[in-house]
Amino acid sequence: MTEKPRRRLPRAVREEQIVDAALEVFSQRGYHAAAVDEICERAGISKPMVYLYLGSKEAVFIACVRRESERLVTTLREAAHTGDTPEARLWAGLEAFFRFVTDHRDGWVVLHRHAADVGEAVAGEIDRARRAIMTEVTRLVRDGISLVGEPGTPATRLGGEDAEFVGHALVGAADSLTDWMERHPRRSAEDTALRMMNMVWIGMRQVLGGEVWTPPGRR
Amino acid sequence: MTEKPRRRLPRAVREEQIVDAALEVFSQRGYHAAAVDEICERAGISKPMVYLYLGSKEAVFIACVRRESERLVTTLREAAHTGDTPEARLWAGLEAFFRFVTDHRDGWVVLHRHAADVGEAVAGEIDRARRAIMTEVTRLVRDGISLVGEPGTPATRLGGEDAEFVGHALVGAADSLTDWMERHPRRSAEDTALRMMNMVWIGMRQVLGGEVWTPPGRR
Amino acid sequence: MTEKPRRRLPRAVREEQIVDAALEVFSQRGYHAAAVDEICERAGISKPMVYLYLGSKEAVFIACVRRESERLVTTLREAAHTGDTPEARLWAGLEAFFRFVTDHRDGWVVLHRHAADVGEAVAGEIDRARRAIMTEVTRLVRDGISLVGEPGTPATRLGGEDAEFVGHALVGAADSLTDWMERHPRRSAEDTALRMMNMVWIGMRQVLGGEVWTPPGRR
């Protein structure tokens, strides 16, 4: 009798609520299995509102992708300004990433676990989001590593293609480690980031220092 | 007189044809967007046959996953027996992986690009497939690296948790690099594998040699 | 200071505005395709107002029909008093009709192009409107033609059934010629009326003079 959850909210608030609810449902069920009805129910709202405000199921999904993408990009960008040395920046970036994934599991699922099976509009938006993230990471890597060698040795800077390569590898690895984290719940985001630094940074230092690996047969 | 494309084929052959067709369709369209009708059409067979042989759309998809998973696992396992040294085995494994992805694009898509949005049965099967692959890679890593140090120094062997960590990182990175490859078409599977070795192996050697990275603040 | 287009108008004015707007929309889109939202927008008013004043979409439509019907009936009635001879009255009636259709296109569309596809209440109202028009035309025809023969020969007067027949034929023809006019834009209302007189009146004169047509086979 007493606690009707407040009606007549202003539009902006309701939109936010809808995206919140949608994120949960999309993340749990996937795009197709997600029923608009369930989103409504969880948002405590009726279907016409969703369509009035967002326009279509696709648009709701896109709104989710966009918001989470922006959040993650912002997070990464801020981390990149945190440390003084490139090493510190990469470290901060990795840590920020794993923290984001831990805290916004739903967002990450929506961003990275929805490849196929989705209309062009949605696929395009996801692609855009991923590129944005990749760009951020690639920049982190390139700018960071350009300073690895002694000052004045810009030759050691990673080229564009190399930086992209490392970017892809890092994002992919980090994404996959997301699963690893779920199976080792005691491992914190920081812990995971630390392991990655050990796996990646030490080698990179060497490589930039000139060390090269060649296949056994060709040595 | 007529040239109807062979009727009355034995069951095994028909099933294989169905899976072939289904793999293409699932890979191109995704699980939901894939219409059973299209699979039938491409397999040159009628719908009731598909249901008679495989039982349901889910079952068809599972059959695809299972077959491709086995193929990849076999490929990886064979690669692991190829070289003498652990280094050679990891190299062979990576190369085999990228070659598989290049040659069996559809299979890989079905295995790795279908996380959410799918019934429990399917999700379970995909999960099983991924674990199988991960197991293979983890083994590759652990067995390989256990010998990195001098003989007789098993202390440097990677622990279970560490090996799993590296396994996840490798698979994730490799998966993501799949996209990178598509954007750099001239880069062969071997080329990509080579880059990964440079990124991963050199560092790992150091780490196993005892080198440890610690965050800037705590040094 | 602000120039919001007049608020707090008296009810009668508002209703008139609503009907004006509704007429446009109904005429352009048809009853179903007409969105109440668009009517509101075009009337510069909010939805609850429309419902407060008119009650329902049906009621709005009925109000349109009623108003336009009255206008047309009035127009026809006035025309029927214009001329001295029956011939002149019919001529005036036809001219008035085509002028009305030309000048109140929307009204005519609402009156005559909405037969099916509409609830009973609306259908009833449309029917009533049409009967009113038909009555007017039938009277025009009967009273007119009753005098065609010499005075003192009431036998030539059209009977009720005949008058109704001619009334239907005239209204139908005139309605259809509405389309013809649209395809020959240079033809004025007067022009069209003239053609109809030539088509109808001359024959009618003969018929009332006793001439009868019989099918070829029965002569």
Add this chain to the structure above:
Amino acid sequence: MTEKPRRRLPRAVREEQIVDAALEVFSQRGYHAAAVDEICERAGISKPMVYLYLGSKEAVFIACVRRESERLVTTLREAAHTGDTPEARLWAGLEAFFRFVTDHRDGWVVLHRHAADVGEAVAGEIDRARRAIMTEVTRLVRDGISLVGEPGTPATRLGGEDAEFVGHALVGAADSLTDWMERHPRRSAEDTALRMMNMVWIGMRQVLGGEVWTPPGRR
């Protein structure tokens, strides 16, 4: 228990049944008010069949329009070949028309009582159907009347614009008389046609003979 109305009918038969049922429903309810569900029910068939065979509600409606339009056009065309003289042909045409409307009430409603309120595709098809009918009638009129005068007096032939005018008037009048017939059920199609001939033909004869009507004021 005994009379399940035959299942597994060949496609062509089912399509015909669907159009039959649809015609009834569209005619009674109008395009929008007609629910596909009701069409299915009346056709003794399930919804997917309708969509499999015809494709959409619009397409079903269009199929109705097309079929009835063809029927009517055929009827008119045949009638036009029936008589020797133009007079006889016009008479046959009118009679055929009223008979068609009497026997295929639903078809006529679908053809002529669905002006506004309908998507472009449907509107286009209706328009096409109406033009076809109008063409037929116009031809009937023109070819007929060209011979009205004595042989060798082609000057009396109706010009294109005039013929179109008369065509519109005739179709409109006939359409409207359809309502008149419903209110005088004892009047047969032949009867109605006879009245129209009396109303139209006698006058037309005069007009083509050179008689012209001019407004009172200008004489």
Add this chain to the structure above:
DNA sequence: TATGAATGAGAGTTCATTCAT
């Protein structure tokens, strides 16, 4: 073995309509 014919169940979407302010 093989298939054309058929369907149950549910999805997204769009109104006209009404609270609550």
Add this chain to the structure above:
DNA sequence: TATGAATGAACTCTCATTCAT
């Protein structure tokens, strides 16, 4: 008086699935 916020109810359409032959 006037309105932004909200909804119930219905509709078209699609798909995996199964008869009946």
